[in-house]
Each structure stands twice: as C-alpha cells, then as structure tokens.
Amino acid sequence: xxxxxxTRATDVAGAVRxxxxxxxxxxxxxxxxLIDLMKEDVERPGRLVDISRLPLNTVEETAEGGIxxxxxxxxxxxxxxxxxxxxxxxxxxxxxAGASAQLRNMASTGGNLLQRTRCYYFYDTATPCxxxxxxxxxxxxxxxxRMHAILGTSEACIAxxxxxxxxxxxxxxxxxxxxxxxxxxxxxxxxxHRLPGDTPQLDTNLQRDEIITAIELPPKGFAKHYTYLKIRxxxxxxxALISVAAALEMDGEVIKEARLALGGVAHKPWxxxxxxxxxxxxxxxxxxxxxxxDIVLNGANGFSHNAFKIDLARRTMIRALTQAAQGTPQSQxxxxxx
Amino acid sequence: xxxxxxxxxxxxxxxxxxxxxVVALHVNGVETKLKVAPWxxxxxxxxxxxGLTGTKKGCDHGQCGACTVLADGRRINSCMTLAVMRDGANxxxxxxxxxxxxxxxxxxxxxxxxxxxxxxxxxxQICSAAGLITEAKAKSADEIRELMSGxxxxxxxxxxxxxxxxxAMEQL
Numbered sequence: 001x002x003x004x005x006x007t008r009a010t011d012v013a014g015a016v017r018x019x020x021x022x023x024x025x026x027x028x029x030x031x032x033x034l035i036d037l038m039k040e041d042v043e044r045p046g047r048l049v050d051i052s053r054l055p056l057n058t059v060e061e062t063a064e065g066g067i068x069x070x071x072x073x074x075x076x077x078x079x080x081x082x083x084x085x086x087x088x089x090x091x092x093x094x095x096x097a098g099a100s101a102q103l104r105n106m107a108s109t110g111g112n113l114l115q116r117t118r119c120y121y122f123y124d125t126a127t128p129c130x131x132x133x134x135x136x137x138x139x140x141x142x143x144x145x146r147m148h149a150i151l152g153t154s155e156a157c158i159a160x161x162x163x164x165x166x167x168x169x170x171x172x173x174x175x176x177x178x179x180x181x182x183x184x185x186x187x188x189x190x191x192x193h194r195l196p197g198d199t200p201q202l203d204t205n206l207q208r209d210e211i212i213t214a215i216e217l218p219p220k221g222f223a224k225h226y227t228y229l230k231i232r233x234x235x236x237x238x239x240a241l242i243s244v245a246a247a248l249e250m251d252g253e254v255i256k257e258a259r260l261a262l263g264g265v266a267h268k269p270w271x272x273x274x275x276x277x278x279x280x281x282x283x284x285x286x287x288x289x290x291x292x293x294d295i296v297l298n299g300a301n302g303f304s305h306n307a308f309k310i311d312l313a314r315r316t317m318i319r320a321l322t323q324a325a326q327g328t329p330q331s332q333x334x335x336x337x338x
Numbered sequence: 339x340x341x342x343x344x345x346x347x348x349x350x351x352x353x354x355x356x357x358x359x360v361v362a363l364h365v366n367g368v369e370t371k372l373k374v375a376p377w378x379x380x381x382x383x384x385x386x387x388x389g390l391t392g393t394k395k396g397c398d399h400g401q402c403g404a405c406t407v408l409a410d411g412r413r414i415n416s417c418m419t420l421a422v423m424r425d426g427a428n429x430x431x432x433x434x435x436x437x438x439x440x441x442x443x444x445x446x447x448x449x450x451x452x453x454x455x456x457x458x459x460x461x462x463q464i465c466s467a468a469g470l471i472t473e474a475k476a477k478s479a480d481e482i483r484e485l486m487s488g489x490x491x492x493x494x495x496x497x498x499x500x501x502x503x504x505x506a507m508e509q510l
Contacts (some may be wrong), residue, residue, distance in 0.1 A: 002377075013339065027418075028423070029420055032418050035418050048376065100489075101413060101487075102400075102403060102406055102414050103415065103488065106413055106415065237487040332484065333478070
C-alpha cells in the first residue's frame with residue numbers, strides 16, 4: 001500500500017470540501033474494497049477522507065411511503081432491518097447472498113454501489129486493462145473470462161459489476177441521493193452505473209467530488225412474489241456467474257406487474273424493462289417466462305470461457321420467475337433450488 | 339510488480355511521509371494509545387504494535403477470515419480496516435475471550451469437538467463464531483455454515499467446526 005494522508009470528515013459539507021481541495025483524495029467508508037485495491041496498487045490515493053462517522057446511518061420511512069437508507073448503513077444492518085425484511089425482502093435476500101458476515105458488517109450501503117469489478121486483469125497491474133489504465137488494452141477478451149459480461153460489452157471492456165445488492169435496487173427502482181459542490185441531486189438507479197463503451201475507467205455517473213448520502217426506495221416492495229437467485233462456482237461467498245432479481249405482482253395466475261434484473265452479466269446491474277413489459281398481463285407459466293428471458297438475452301454475446309452463461313442466464317431467469325410467481329423465494333442458507 | 343501509470347494520482351515519490359497519528363483502542367478491556375501511520379491496518383496494529391499475535395494474517399485481502407476480531411461487538415476482517423478508522427473502538431481478539439482463567443465456551447467446544455487441525459484459522463473461526471452467536475441469526479446447521487462462510491479452513495475441519503459452534507450455542 002502506498003503512503004497517504006488521512007482526514008476524518010465530521011459533516012457532509014466538510015467531506016465535499018476535503019475531496020474538492022485534494023485531487024488525489026478518495027472517500028473511505030467501510031473500506032472493504034478500497035483497502036484491498038490499495039494493497040494491490042490498483043488504487044493509489046494521496047489522501048483518504050474518512051466519512052465513516054458522518055451521521056448517515058439511519059433507515060427511515062419517507063412521506064411518500066418509501067424508505068430512505070442512509071449511505072453509511074452497514075450492509076448487514078440493512079439486510080436485517082425490520083422495515084426491509086418486511087417490505088423489501090428481495091433487498092435483504094440479495095444482500096445476504098453477497099460477501100461474508102464480516103464484510104457485510106463493515107461494508108456501507110453507498111460503498112456497495114461504488115465497488116469495482118473483480119476482473120482478474122483489473123487487479124493484476126502486470127497486465128493491460130482499459131479500466132485501470134485507459135488505452136492499454138483488454139486482457140480479458142482473449143483471457144480467462146468465465147466471470148465476465150455477456151451483455152452491453154464493448155471493444156474496450158467486458159468486466160461485470162460485482163454487487164448483489166445493486167441488482168435488487170435496480171429491480172426496486174431505487175434512487176441515489178448525492179451531494180457535491182453544486183448541491184444535492186437525485187440519480188435514478190438505472191442512470192447511476194454506466195456501460196463501458198470507450199470509457200471503461202468510469203464505473204458510474206457520480207462525479208469524483210460528490211458523496212452518496214442516501215438510497216431511496218419507492219413504496220412498491222414486491223414482498224409477496226419475489227426471489228433473488230444467485231448461481232456461482234461455490235455455494236457461498238463467491239461472486240455471481242448469474243444472479244436474478246425477480247419481483248411480481250400477481251392477480252391470480254396473471255402477472256399485473258413485473259421487475260426483472262440480472263447480476264454477473266454486464267458492467268452494470270442489468271434491468272430489462274422490455275422483458276417486464278412483455279410479462280405484464282401474461283399468465284405466469286414457463287412459456288411467458290421463457291419469452292421474457294429471450295428478450296433479455298437478445299444481443300447477448302459470449303466469449304471463450306463464458307458462452308455457457310447465456311443459456312445459464314435463460315434458465316436462471318425462468319427458475320427465478322417461477323419462484324417469484326409461486327411465492328417461494330430462494331433461501332440464502334439452504335441452497336437447494338426449488 | 340510495480341504499476342506503470344495506473345489510476346489518477348501522484349506518483350510514489352511526490353507524497354511526503356505523513357505524520358503518525360495517535361489512536362486510542364480499547365483492546366480486550368485495556369485502553370491503549372498507539373502512534374501509527376495512516377496505512378497501518380487494525381490487524382498490523384494488533385500484531386506488530388501490541389504484540390497480540392493470536393489474530394492471524396492469512397490472505398490479507400478479506401477472503402479467508404483468519405484475521406477476524408470483534409469491533410464494538412461486531413465481527414470484522416481486521417486486515418480490511420485501518421487502525422486510525424477504529425479510534426475509540428472496543429476490540430476483542432482471541433486473547434480476550436477467556437475470563438478468570440476459564441476458557442470461553444467456544445474455545446472449550448473447539449477442543450471438545452476436535453474442530454481444528456493446524457490451528458491457523460482457529461482464532462478467526464472462534465472470534466467469528468462469537469460474533470455469529472451475538473447476531474443470533476443462525477438457528478440451523480445450514481445457517482451456521484452460510485454465516486460462517488467468511489472463515490476458510492484449509493485443513494477441512496468444517497463439520498467439526500459446525501459441531502463446536504452448535505455445542506457453544508447451547509451453552510450461551
């Protein structure tokens with residue numbers, strides 16, 4: 001790890017001032033990804049601005065009937081919060097599908113959105129990587145790419161976003177609140193993360209001098225018909241090959257409302273509103289689920305080691321939508337898929 | 339291998355050596371003041387500054403759990419946090435679990451159930467299990483396995499570790 005200066009922020013305005021004053025500074029909250037990347041020499045901040053003590057650690061109901069989650073609420077506290085467990089269980093389930101108990105105790109809500117890809121070549125400073133060193137090339141396209149993207153890739157980058165929590169937040173249509181020198185703004189979740197295009201070094205549309213203060217959930221929680229189904233190379237504590245957040249509102253056998261988002265497939269949580277449109281009004285059965293999956297995967301493209309993920313994604317979506325329609329969400333403890 | 343022109347930021351040479359910072363930690367009930375550089379992890383502070391080598395450095399990347407300690411009662415990976423960020427915190431390590439000469443029920447259970455072979459992961463396993471029991475979310479063996487998945491055991495003592503935790507849960 002390189003040497004760096006340390007500043008502890010005491011309020012949001014001060015944190016924004018600190019980050020603006022030093023172009024080499026980065027915020028640190030939970031530290032579970034940033035410290036790892038600093039040990040690998042991938043991140044080299046000249047200063048860390050510690051925001052972990054800012055008063056952004058509450059979960060509150062909003063006037064609109066939704067929930068406002070402070071950016072510093074630890075992942076574990078959020079997953080086990082009674083309001084989240086009761087009204088947004090898909091979010092609890094997705095969080096508990098990721099990382100380990102220790103890391104969830106440390107990692108913050110805002111930091112989860114900002115974690116970086118686990119592409120091996122992004123971590124390995126001896127290899128070219130356009131995300132780490134723009135213009136140097138992509139080692140993954142012709143390399144080990146089992147965990148890499150099948151949707152929304154570019155010539156420059158085929159990395160995936162690693163978060164489970166964000167897949168549920170995409171399905172729930174969350175909103176990100178951020179504060180910067182120009183003031184406060186809201187960012188729709190779909191607009192928060194970016195596709196790689198020719199600027200893969202940019203993961204999100206958050207500016208470097210902005211701080212995430214909260215995540216807002218709209219009232220609709222899909223607490224009855226949901227699942228978060230994660231497929232990975234080992235049963236726990238591994239990043240997704242494919243994950244699916246499926247949430248439905250049912251009227252008997254008919255789908256009234258649908259949400260469908262995937263993890264492990266793209267540079268951002270991959271929500272398909274076209275597939276959701278196709279599901280709305282359909283009878284919940286394998287044919288309608290398969291039709292929606294085909295829409296999601298239209299244009300999917302595999303590489304040497306991950307082409308299997310296209311069919312795996314299709315089958316995972318069908319199973320997840322079946323679990324959601326039946327009201328039998330995937331358990332994150334007993335991994336039998338029913 | 340050194341990075342060549344990675345993400346934005348000044349080069350190694352232009353950064354002046356920062357001052358050391360004074361950090362107060364309450365470790366196993368004892369208040370201690372340390373002078374540490376900002377980049378000293380909690381793990382290195384415990385092992386190298388306080389001589390508490392029970393907490394192990396396994397992967398140093400938050401993947402193995404050997405460095406697990408309790409910070410204000412919550413289990414964390416001490417390799418993935420900076421000592422300066424924990425200023426004022428209560429830290430419990432494996433050395434702080436026994437009281438008045440008696441082993442903690444988890445320590446006794448790990449012996450009773452033969453829950454280790456080489457023992458390197460054991461301090462982290464036991465601190466993690468202490469956190470697990472406080473959290474009170476694990477009610478079944480499946481849930482113990484899932485919520486202990488952040489602690490690897492390369493000797494493969496997992497069945498006995500689960501049995502030891504079940505034994506201790508009955509007593510605590």
